[in-house]
Amino acid sequence: MDGRETFLQIYRDNIHREGADALLDYLEHKSDFFTAPASARFHGAYAGGLCQHSVNVYQCLNAYLERERVRELYGLEYTPESVALVALLHDVCKIGCYQAGTRNIKGPDGKWQSVPTFYYEDKLPYGHGEKSVYILSGFLRLTREEAMAIRWHMGFSGDEDKRLVGQAMQQYPLAFALSVADMEATYFLEKEG
Numbered sequence: 460m461d462g463r464e465t466f467l468q469i470y471r472d473n474i475h476r477e478g479a480d481a482l483l484d485y486l487e488h489k490s491d492f493f494t495a496p497a498s499a500r501f502h503g504a505y506a507g508g509l510c511q512h513s514v515n516v517y518q519c520l521n522a523y524l525e526r527e528r529v530r531e532l533y534g535l536e537y538t539p540e541s542v543a544l545v546a547l548l549h550d551v552c553k554i555g556c557y558q559a560g561t562r563n564i565k566g567p568d569g570k571w572q573s574v575p576t577f578y579y580e581d582k583l584p585y586g587h588g589e590k591s592v593y594i595l596s597g598f599l600r601l602t603r604e605e606a607m608a609i610r611w612h613m614g615f616s617g618d619e620d621k622r623l624v625g626q627a628m629q630q631y632p633l634a635f636a637l638s639v640a641d642m643e644a645t646y647f648l649e650k651e652g
Contacts, residue, residue, distance in 0.1 A: 461507075462507055462514050466510050466513060466514050467483075469514070469547060470483060472539075473539045473544075474540055474544055474547075475540065477599060477600070478599030479598075479599055481599075482599055486551075490554045491554060492510060492551065493509075493510045494507060495507075495508070495510075495553060495554060495556070496557050497511070497553070498577075499576065499578060502644075504577060509554075512550065512644060512649060513546065513548070514547070515644035515648050516637070516641050516644045517543060517546035517640075518644075519641075519643040520542055520637060522640075523639055523640055524636060533632065545633060546637065549591055549612045549641065551591045552585075552591040555582060555583075556580060557578070557580075558578045559575065559577060561574060561575055589610055591609050591610075605633070607633070608631060608634040608637040611624060611627045611631075612634070612641050613641070
């Protein structure tokens with residue numbers, strides 16, 4: 460099963476709140492979510508990379524939340540809907556931001572050659588996690604913990620007071636768990652090379 464099929468199965472099996480069908484219609488028919496890269500030159504820098512990254516984060520988040528220490532000592536348990544929602548949709552802020560193009564690099568023979576690449580151009584520069592929360596809130600109602608998890612999934616965002624990151628992750632453990640899953644997917648599952 461490819462990334463798109465896996466995403467759709469997880470979404471349809473788990474996300475059922477009001478607005479979920481309209482959001483899925485938007486993702487499938489009115490956006491480039493399933494064809495966009497996850498980044499311009501690093502993890503998932505290929506067509507479909509954003510969707511695959513989202514599936515990878517979902518799998519990493521589930522694995523993290525299944526750990527005995529996480530369940531028993533910390534008491535972290537979330538509904539399958541919350542887990543699927545924050546993992547699959549944390550990066551909807553990247554929709555429409557990557558344009559295909561080319562760049563020149565020197566080949567092994569020392570000659571310049573044109574290679575495909577992506578360029579980042581955000582037409583709605585609202586931030587990263589906060590932009591995802593904004594987009595999702597136009598379709599469905601997020602719980603406070605889901606919104607915080609998506610907002611802080613990078614562990615930082617912008618130049619605001621850095622103490623906010625720690626406060627958010629301490630008060631909303633799903634934010635910490637999602638950031639761990641996002642970093643695992645980005646730096647271990649999807650690393651270059």
